[in-house]
Amino acid sequence: MSATAVHEAHGFDPMLDAAPGWGNADLKALRKAAAERFAEVGLPTLKDEEWKYTSIKPIAARAYRLGGDPGTPQALPELPGVAARVVVVDGVFVPELSSLDALPADVAVLPLREACEHNWADVAAHLGRIADWEAHPFAALNTAHLNDGVALRIGGGVSLDLPVHVVFVSTKGRVAHSRLLLIAGEESNLSVIAHAYAEEDALLNLVEEAWVGAHARTNLSRIQDAADSGALISLFTGRVHAEAECETVTLTLGGGLVRNDSGLVLAGENIHATLDGLYLGARKQHVDHHTFLDHTMPNCNSFETYKGILDGEATGVFNGKIFVRPGAQKTDSKQSNMNLLLSRDATVNSKPQLEIFADDVRCTHGATIGQLDPSQIFYLRTRGIPIEKARQILTFAFANDIISKLPHEPLRERLEEQIFERFASSGTNES
């Protein structure tokens, strides 16, 4: 299907004429370039190597509603112990649902629109310049539609003890091109929890960009979910500078169609980066994770563990790229992808992809696909634990390895409980 036909049939009209650029010429140019790029490449098909295992037909076959006032979300996650809550519904920042009052002066959350109107120099400098939308059709589409979203900026040297909670929702039947730009100043300390949810028949097309300054410590916890008839496509890219620590955990709880591209560009020396994830799929859900760790400078380490648990007829995809650019000597990178299949009809495709152009590096990778170990199940049963409970405990233990990496205790405990309960009925095609 041509890009134009998709626009017309499915409401992907970039509405360039209506794009004010908020008086910002750079932004207007960015949107125009992205729209042209999308018109050129169109939506991906299975023939695209990057989309080999993920058909977007369920998206292309739907008529989504775009624009207008944001809808009313069916439910919004609320968390205690956060510094601020930022809610973006159908791509638009909703102040009534957000609470920003407790933020200190040197931490700012602004709707992107306002940030651009105020001509925040650093927003203009980074927006659309961290995520590689040229290589990612949905990100190009998102950038072409750039209309609102959130910029979150923490000043240099500032530490925020509590996390900022950002919630993105695409309400029933809508398509939302949502956007987050994080700017973590040098030597800052920031953690962010980003929830993303697509309701029934909705598409959430999310682009998240993070600029992590030198010596900064940043933790990003992303929780993603979508209804069985919903779709969630996201691209997260962090650009990390020298001596920084950047930890990211992505939990995907399910969704009819989920495609998540996540990665970090290590643009300075002595960076410590982690990129971890857990993806769950049940019924006929499809959950695709593509990750990348781009080592452009020497003496950085990156650790990546992605785990998948697929039940029912769900399909999972993992593709993990590690680039070690020429000159990125003494890179230490470790990638692991482990998958647990709970039913005979669940499938997963796992592919590590290492491209190494430096000779003094250590890069390891490993991928496994397996089932619960019958000897472990038997062991638990001989101690009095019934088989369903034994399966639940073992499945949860596999997942908890990643859940335990979430630093925010209320969030972690809630997810522990939710995911443990979920596995009470796992291992059957009906679940």
Added chain:
Amino acid sequence: MLTVTNLHAGVEDKPILRGIDLQVNAGEVHAIMGPNGSGKSTFAQVLAGKEDFEVTDGSVTLDGEDLLDLEPDERAAKGVFLAFQYPVQIPGVSNAYFLRSALNAIRKARGEAEVDPMHFLKALREKAAVVGMDDAMIQRAVNEGFSGGEKKRNEVFQMMVLEPRLCIMDETDSGLDIDALKIVANGVNAMRNPERAFVIVTHYQRLLNYIVPDYVHVMVGGRLVASGGRELALELEEKGYAGFEKEEASV
């Protein structure tokens, strides 16, 4: 308590147990000795309910109730416990959580209330101390990174916490040095009482110096070919299994 009658079991078409008869009463300690491949471990695992083995004939009852009809966890709820020859690692599940889940599952099956977490932890610590396990080992994932001796101690520790009526111990002494052997034996001896019975499977007499059995049985070729008191174990220590194997071959 435990009555085994003419028990036959095997894998696929290969018979391993070929007619075992055994009566174990409350308060008794029975040792089952035999050469490698005689079926000792199979017997222990069949009693615990391992599905890899098919029971082709005979019966096993616990206080008159058909044990073979029960799932492994149902057997545990009835008070059957198997200390594994090769304890399984359970990454991501702490010993404390594992044992609380197990104890609560058993209590639930018996219609009893769940244990109070604080009392449970206290009891856990006291029992762990008996087998020389500290808090760190209680909080560690079940058997993960444990040495051979630590795994065996952990089996006895679990047995002490779950307080089964019928304790089946499969080669619990293998891989233990003399100090660990004494620790394990202390744990077992502390549990001996008139209501509880033990079936101890072992290749060597050594363990029986520390856990003194009431009865010793010799298993060869999937049958119990001789039974006697403790002196039988000493005789085996001296003469080995050769005599019994010859006897079995001529049958």
